[in-house]
Amino acid sequence: MSFVLHANIAFAAAFADFDVTTQIRPDGSLLLTLNSDERVIIRRAIDVGQFNTPLQLEWQVGAIRRDLALGAGRSPVIATLQSQSRTSLPTYDFCRSTGPRRGCRV
Template sequence: MDLDFDTLTKAFPDYELSTKARPDGGFVLTLQREERSFQRVVGASAQLDWLISTLRRDLALEYGEVPPVESLKVLHGRPLPRYLRA
């Protein structure tokens, strides 16, 4: 994924953002505000609008708030991950 760091920073102005590359081409994204830190692993094929919506939803849930409706609409069409047993 080509990370548009400026867009991410504008989407979360109250947070300090940092990333750490992963060997699989993805990265670990850290959002920090005050003493709280929030991390997510982002795959190499993630789309920026999906990432922002997912983060908004997860942050709202983390703080005990109702997620924004627009963050839920973007996620609606995406199937849940499947895990197969070997």
């Protein structure tokens, strides 16, 4: 199944309360539109690199849900915002990379 088809299915399932339409743009990105009662609620262009894996698609759904909540005057739960973190911070083990030094536990 192509990622575009998978994205269409995922967006339709995630936003079942809306009329969901998607269009492929000439650059390969996806134009997502959520309508309610003949009114455009959200329209977003999503780069192909932002929906070509299940995790990236999940991030997009979360970001759109956050924007919908903010648009409705509700602030998202802090746990929801924390889940938007895409990468962990790098860690370094200085003592192992340079050998034993003063202050390092051996």
